[in-house]
Amino acid sequence: MQTRETTSHLIGGEKVPSTGEAGIEILNPATGEQIGYIPAGTPEDAATAIAAARKALPNWSRLPAAERAELIKAAARKMREHAEELAQLVTLENGKPLDDALGGVEAGIGTLEQYAELGPLHRGKSLQGSFMASDMMVYEPYGVAAVVVPWNDPIAIACGYLGAALVTGNTVVYKPSEKTPLSAVWLAAMFDELPGGVLNLLLGDERAGWPLVSHEDVDLVLFTGSVPVGREILETAGRQLKKAVVELGGKDPMIVDEGVDPIWAAGEAATGSFANTGQICTSVERIYVHGAIANDFLEELTARARALRVGDGAEPGTQMGPLIDEGQRSLVHRHVTEAVEAGAELLCGGVVPDGGGFFYPPTVLSGVRAGMAIVDEETFGPVAAVEVVSSFDEALKKANETVYGLAAVVLTPDQEHAARAWRELSAGTIKVNAVFGGAPGGAAEPRKASGLGFGYGPELLNEVTTTKVVHHAAAPRP
Numbered sequence: 001m002q003t004r005e006t007t008s009h010l011i012g013g014e015k016v017p018s019t020g021e022a023g024i025e026i027l028n029p030a031t032g033e034q035i036g037y038i039p040a041g042t043p044e045d046a047a048t049a050i051a052a053a054r055k056a057l058p059n060w061s062r063l064p065a066a067e068r069a070e071l072i073k074a075a076a077r078k079m080r081e082h083a084e085e086l087a088q089l090v091t092l093e094n095g096k097p098l099d100d101a102l103g104g105v106e107a108g109i110g111t112l113e114q115y116a117e118l119g120p121l122h123r124g125k126s127l128q129g130s131f132m133a134s135d136m137m138v139y140e141p142y143g144v145a146a147v148v149v150p151w152n153d154p155i156a157i158a159c160g161y162l163g164a165a166l167v168t169g170n171t172v173v174y175k176p177s178e179k180t181p182l183s184a185v186w187l188a189a190m191f192d193e194l195p196g197g198v199l200n201l202l203l204g205d206e207r208a209g210w211p212l213v214s215h216e217d218v219d220l221v222l223f224t225g226s227v228p229v230g231r232e233i234l235e236t237a238g239r240q241l242k243k244a245v246v247e248l249g250g251k252d253p254m255i256v257d258e259g260v261d262p263i264w265a266a267g268e269a270a271t272g273s274f275a276n277t278g279q280i281c282t283s284v285e286r287i288y289v290h291g292a293i294a295n296d297f298l299e300e301l302t303a304r305a306r307a308l309r310v311g312d313g314a315e316p317g318t319q320m321g322p323l324i325d326e327g328q329r330s331l332v333h334r335h336v337t338e339a340v341e342a343g344a345e346l347l348c349g350g351v352v353p354d355g356g357g358f359f360y361p362p363t364v365l366s367g368v369r370a371g372m373a374i375v376d377e378e379t380f381g382p383v384a385a386v387e388v389v390s391s392f393d394e395a396l397k398k399a400n401e402t403v404y405g406l407a408a409v410v411l412t413p414d415q416e417h418a419a420r421a422w423r424e425l426s427a428g429t430i431k432v433n434a435v436f437g438g439a440p441g442g443a444a445e446p447r448k449a450s451g452l453g454f455g456y457g458p459e460l461l462n463e464v465t466t467t468k469v470v471h472h473a474a475a476p477r478p
Helices: 043-062 065-081 083-094 098-121 154-167 182-189 206-213 227-240 262-278 294-307 326-341 392-399 415-424
Strands: 009-011 014-016 023-027 034-039 125-127 133-141 144-148 171-175 199-201 220-224 243-247 252-256 284-290 345-348 363-366 383-389 407-411 429-432 465-473
Touching: 009 043, 009 182, 034 083, 043 133, 043 144, 043 171, 043 199, 043 206, 065 083, 065 098, 065 154, 083 098, 083 154, 083 182, 098 154, 144 154, 144 206, 154 171, 154 182, 154 220, 171 206, 182 199, 206 227, 220 227, 227 243, 252 262, 252 392, 262 284, 262 294, 262 383, 262 407, 284 294, 284 392, 294 345, 294 363, 294 383, 326 345, 326 363, 326 383, 383 392, 392 415, 407 415, 415 429
Parallel strands: 144 171, 144 220, 171 199, 220 243, 252 284, 252 407, 284 383, 363 383, 407 429
Antiparallel strands: 009 014, 009 199, 023 034, 125 133, 133 465, 345 363
């Protein structure tokens, strides 16, 4: 890739250069070196993309759902053919180990295939009215959807929104993160069998993003990202009285109850805290461990953190890659150093390494408490922040002391405690005795500051469609 070559938008089925001169360098987070260059985007670019989506809407929304689904399946097949290349590109611009990147691509493919199957089956209801009338509730697309996705799992998240929105008859303007746009260019190219204007790719940062989500001709916003941006999107959507689905940040707790195997629990905690360098919305960010097993748990967790192989995600054997950029590394390090200054104990990590790239070591802190940023604010980095508690009740209380409500984990051999946890924890997703996992088809609504609406699962089809009630009576004969 030429370092100064500017990648174009994809609008109306054609590559379209930006109307502005400003650009953004794309860096490899493992080296800090430039790997690409994209336009910053402009309000004019956003308006052009929206106009193309609006023009394509009538024909696309009237196409039979099964035909729309077949076109989405075709994109999924092409993605499968190029999955390894796409994963390599994700690793190059995101930094995650190649196996993880490939897992995200495969998850995206599976999501497209699932929505292609579910979309044509998404049906309304017949209602019981009078004998000589037909009454029904029918689903219709909202219209033009703005899809804005983050950098931490760019393909999997985008495919969910794109699959659901497109199969139900919406047209889309897709804006990826300016930190991981190159894989988005490839993803958009996989949909080349769609009619022009059905899927438009808008590159850039907030200079393109805000004109997109705030445009009066956008009917639906699908967003995954930070709480501050999500709040502004909801405020804008509220003023314009349009639909927005937002999945935002988390500060997910893990409760480690008395009686569990501390070695096993430490393994779950390490996975939850360090997978994707802690850059997952549902990463474990707070750990409340019972004092009866705390010493063994902390010893094993620290050993696992020290044993992780950190490096370039493209290198074989790498278990944890870099953070996405210097800004994110600075935030993580600030949370860690402030916690230590306030009395937390640093068991391992916590030092910015020398050399290129944006690496940060797996870090374990003990003795954290509410009032520290490491406990109160989203860190989004490879930090296991541990507080020792004296009872399950204390752990439940502390776990709920947060403005967030995305997910929570409880590790316990006690079935009563397990039932209390999923009943009492204020979060959209509760995982008992497993840090990740779940059956296909599950969907959750975030609580509190973590967002609004179903961002995945079959329920997302309801979010991207609007319901119309029809009463069709017979006209009287003259």
